[in-house]
Amino acid sequence: xxxxxxxxxxxxxxxxxxxxxxxxxxxxxxxxxxxxxxxxxxxxxxxxxxxxxxxxxxxxxxxxxxxxxxxxxxxxxxxxxxxxxxxxxxxxxxxxxxxxxxxxxxxxxxxxxxxxxxxxxxxxxxxxxxxxxxxxxxxxxxxxxxxxxxxxxxxxxxxxxxxxxxxxxxxxxxxxxxxxxxxxxxxxxxxxxxxxxxxxxxxxxxxxxxxxxxxxxxxxxxxxxxxxxxxxxxxxxxxxxxxxxxxxxxxxxxxxxxxxxxxxxxxxxxxxxxxxxxxxxxxxxxxxxxxxxxxxxxxxxxxxxxxxxxxxxxxxxxxxxxxxxxxxxxxxxxxxxxxxxxxxxxxxxxxxxxxxxxxxxxxxxxxxxxxxxxxxxxxxxxxxxxxxxxxxxxxxxxxxxxxxxxxxxxxxxxxxxxxxxxxxxxxxxxxxxxxxxxxxxxxxxxxxxxxxxxxxxxxxxxxxxxxxxxxxxxxxxxxxxxxxxxxxxxxxxxxxxxxxxxxxxxxxxxxxx
Numbered sequence: 001x002x003x004x005x006x007x008x009x010x011x012x013x014x015x016x017x018x019x020x021x022x023x024x025x026x027x028x029x030x031x032x033x034x035x036x037x038x039x040x041x042x043x044x045x046x047x048x049x050x051x052x053x054x055x056x057x058x059x060x061x062x063x064x065x066x067x068x069x070x071x072x073x074x075x076x077x078x079x080x081x082x083x084x085x086x087x088x089x090x091x092x093x094x095x096x097x098x099x100x101x102x103x104x105x106x107x108x109x110x111x112x113x114x115x116x117x118x119x120x121x122x123x124x125x126x127x128x129x130x131x132x133x134x135x136x137x138x139x140x141x142x143x144x145x146x147x148x149x150x151x152x153x154x155x156x157x158x159x160x161x162x163x164x165x166x167x168x169x170x171x172x173x174x175x176x177x178x179x180x181x182x183x184x185x186x187x188x189x190x191x192x193x194x195x196x197x198x199x200x201x202x203x204x205x206x207x208x209x210x211x212x213x214x215x216x217x218x219x220x221x222x223x224x225x226x227x228x229x230x231x232x233x234x235x236x237x238x239x240x241x242x243x244x245x246x247x248x249x250x251x252x253x254x255x256x257x258x259x260x261x262x263x264x265x266x267x268x269x270x271x272x273x274x275x276x277x278x279x280x281x282x283x284x285x286x287x288x289x290x291x292x293x294x295x296x297x298x299x300x301x302x303x304x305x306x307x308x309x310x311x312x313x314x315x316x317x318x319x320x321x322x323x324x325x326x327x328x329x330x331x332x333x334x335x336x337x338x339x340x341x342x343x344x345x346x347x348x349x350x351x352x353x354x355x356x357x358x359x360x361x362x363x364x365x366x367x368x369x370x371x372x373x374x375x376x377x378x379x380x381x382x383x384x385x386x387x388x389x390x391x392x393x394x395x396x397x398x399x400x401x402x403x404x405x406x407x408x409x410x411x412x413x414x415x416x417x418x419x420x421x422x423x424x425x426x427x428x429x430x431x432x433x434x435x436x437x438x439x440x441x442x443x444x445x446x447x448x449x450x451x452x453x454x455x456x457x458x459x460x461x462x463x464x465x466x467x468x469x470x471x472x473x474x475x476x477x478x479x480x481x482x483x484x485x486x487x488x489x490x491x492x493x494x495x496x497x498x499x500x501x502x503x504x505x506x507x508x509x510x511x512x513x
Contacts, residue, residue, distance in 0.1 A: 001096070002040060002061065004087045007361050008388050013084055014077045014354040022084025031089055035099035042101050043090060047082045049073060056102075057082040059090075062109055065387050070108070076351050144276040147193050148267050151287060154192025155267075158201075158260050161185055162253075170208070170249060195288035200255050202320050207249035211242050247490045258421040259286055280372040286422055293382060296369040306368040306383075307333040309395060311430075311483045312500035312512055313358040322347050326356035329428055329483070329500065330381070333362070333395060336402030338428040338483075339370070339381045358510070362389045375417050378428050393506055400503055403481040404431040406447040414486040414495060426458075427486040429497065436468065436477040443468060445482060445497065456496040458487055464499060464511045476502050476509060 013019045025031070025047060032054065033046040044058035057080075060068040069079035079087075090096075161182075182205060189198035266283045270276050278284055278295045285291065296302060308330040315326050326343040343356040363386040371380040404410045414427040433445045436455070443465050444452045457465055471477065481503040489496045502509045 001036070001093075002043065002090060003093065004091045006091070007359065009084060009087045009091065010357055011359050011388065012079060012087075012354075013357070014079070016357075018077055018079075018081050018084055021081035023088055025081060025085030026088035026092065030085065031094075034086075034089060034094060034096045036096040037101045038098055042105060043086065043096060044099075044102065044105070045086055045089065047085060049082075055082050057086050058102075058105060059083060059086060060105065060109070066385055070105070078352075078354060141276055145271065148271060148276055151193050152264060152267050154189055154194045154197070155260055155264050157185070157188065157192065158194075158197060158256065162257060162260060165253065170246065170253060193288065196286050197256065197259055197288065199321060200252050200259070204249055204252035204256065206320055207245045207252065211245050244491050251490075254421055259283065263287055282372050282374055282422060285371065291371060293369050293384065296371065296382075297367070301370040301372065303368045303370070304366065306365045308363045308365060308368075309333060309391060309399060309508075310359045310363075311338070311399075311503075311508065312510065313356070314512055315355070324350070324355070328356060328359065329485075330363075331399055331402065331430070333398055336399075336430075337377070338430065339379045340428070341382065342380055359388075360391065360508075362391050362395060363387070364389060374420065374422075375413075377413070377417065378426070391508075396503065396506060396508065399430075399508075400481050400505070402430060403503075404429070406449050407431060407445075407451045407453055408447075408449070410486070411495070418486070418488045418495065425487050428483070429486050430481060430483050430503075433480065433482050434478070436482075438469065445499075454489075454492070454494070454496045455484075455499050456489065456492075458485070458498050468499060468511060471502075471509070476504065480504050 009022075010019055013022070030048045031045045032048060034043075035045065036043045041061045042058060043061075044056065046054040047057055049055045055071055055073045057071040057073075058069075060070065062068070069083040071080045071082045073080055073082055075081070186198055186201050186205070189195075189201060263283050263286070266281060270279075278289060278291065278299075280299055280301065311329045311331055313326070313328045315324060317324050321344075323344050323346040326341075326345070328341045329338060330341065331338050341356065343353075345353045345355060363383075365383045365386045367383065369382045371382075373379045410427075410429045410431060414429065417423055417427045418425060432447065434448045436443065436445045438444075439452070443455045445455055446452045455465060455468070457463075469477070482497075482499060483501040483503060484497040484499040486495055486497050488494070499511050501511055
C-alpha cells in the first residue's frame with residue numbers, strides 16, 4: 001500500500017491553509033468511502049462537502065512518482081484540500097477497500113495516452129518531413145527577427161530618456177514634480193518587448209518617489225512596532241535615508257545604462273549572425289526573455305541524476321512586480337554547488353498557482369536545468385519532477401565537507417559577484433566559523449583566523465539577528481558551519497552576511513523559513 005509522509009504532503013500543497021484544511025477533513029471523518037485499485041495505481045474516495053453530493057477525489061499513480069490529483073469539487077487550488085485530505089488518509093494507514101478503476105478515470109488515462117501518442121507522432125513527422133519543419137522554423141525565425149528589431153527601437157527610446165535624466169541629475173528628480181511621461185515610458189518599454197528593462201525603470205522611479213513623498217518611515221511603520229520604527233528613525237535620520245535611497249536609485253540607473261549599451265551590440269550581432277534564438281548570454285533574460293526548459297537543455301544547461309538539499313527558504317513580496325516570490329537555496333550533494341529556485345506568484349493569479357514551501361528532506365531529480373549566469377555560481381534552477389527522500393546524517397556530513405575553511409576563501413569571489421552591474425546583490429556562502437557573538441550592539445561571525453564579518457539582515461526585519469544569540473544550545477554558536485547570503489550594505493558601505501542556517505554534525509538548523 002502506498003503512503004505519504006508529512007514533508008511530501010506539505011511540499012505538494014499550494015499553501016499552509018490547504019494543508020490545515022486537508023488535515024481537518026481527514027481527522028474529522030469526512031471521508032466516508034476509501035478505495036484503491038488492485039494494481040495499487042489508483043487511490044480514490046468520497047468526501048463530504050458543502051453540497052448535497054459527496055465529492056469524488058482521486059490520486060492516480062499510473063506514472064510512477066508523478067501522481068495526478070483529481071476532484072469533482074469546484075476549487076481551483078491544485079491539489080485541492082480534498083486531495084490533500086486523501087493523502088493524510090494514506091499517511092495514517094487507514095483502510096482502503098479493493099475496487100475497480102472507475103470508467104471516468106480510465107477515459108482520462110486514455111486521453112492522456114492519446115495526447116502523448118500525438119506528440120510522439122509529431123516528433124516523428126518532424127524527422128520524416130524536414131521541409132515542413134523548415135517552413136515552421138522560418139516563420140518562427142522571422143517573428144524573432146521582428147521582435148529583436150523592435151527591441152532595438154525600444155533601446156533607442158531608453159537612450160533618449162537616459163540622456164535627459166543624466167543631464168538633469170538624479171537628485172533633481174527628487175525636487176521636481178514627476179512628469180506623467182515617465183510612467184508612460186515605463187508602459188511603452190513593455191510594448192517594445194523589454195519587460196526586464198521596464199522593471200528596472202520602475203524600481204528606479206520607485207526609489208525616487210519614496211524620497212519625494214517621505215514614505216520610507218511610513219512604509220516601515222505598516223510592518224513593524226512603533227518602538228522599532230523609533231529606533232530606525234534614530235539610527236537613520238531622514239536625510240541619511242535619502243542618501244541611501246539615492247544610492248539604490250543610482251544602482252538601478254547604472255543597470256539601465258549598462259543594458260542600453262551592451263544590449264544594442266548584443267542584439268545587432270544576433271541579427272548579423274542570423275542566430276536570433278535564445279542563447280546563454282545573461283542579456284537575453286535581462287531584456288525580458290523567458291526560458292523554456294527544452295531551450296536550456298538544448299544549449300547544455302542541464303545535469304542528470306542530481307540530489308539536492310534545501311538550506312533555506314523565504315517568501316517575500318515584490319511591490320514593484322506585484323507578486324510573491326518563493327526562494328529556496330539548495331546545495332548539490334555531488335559538487336557542493338549552491339543554487340536557488342524561484343517561484344513567482346502574481347497577486348492576480350494567487351488562487352491558481354501552487355506556492356513553494358520549506359523542504360527538509362532530500363530531492364532526487366532526474367534532470368536539473370540551470371539558467372545562464374556570468375559567474376556560473378548561484379544560478380537559478382528548475383526541474384519538472386523529483387523523488388523525495390529523508391535526509392541522513394551522512395548527507396549532513398557531506399554538506400559540511402563542502403564548507404569553506406574561513407571567510408577569506410569566499411570573500412574575493414563574493415566581491416566580484418556583488419560588484420557586477422547586473423548583480424542581484426546576493427552571494428550564497430557556506431563556511432566554517434569559530435564563534436558567533438556580540439560586538440557592541442552588533443552580531444558578528446568570526447573564523448579560525450580571527451577574521452570577522454557583520455551578521456545583518458538585508459531588510460529591516462532583524463528577527464533572525466535578534467534571536468540568534470538565544471538559540472537552544474550554545475554549541476550552535478561555536479565551531480559549526482554557517483550558510484548565509486553575503487550582500488553589500490549601502491548604508492554601512494560594507495559586505496555583510498544575512499545568516500540563514502547553521503549546519504551542525506547532525507542537523508540543519510534553519511534561522512529563517
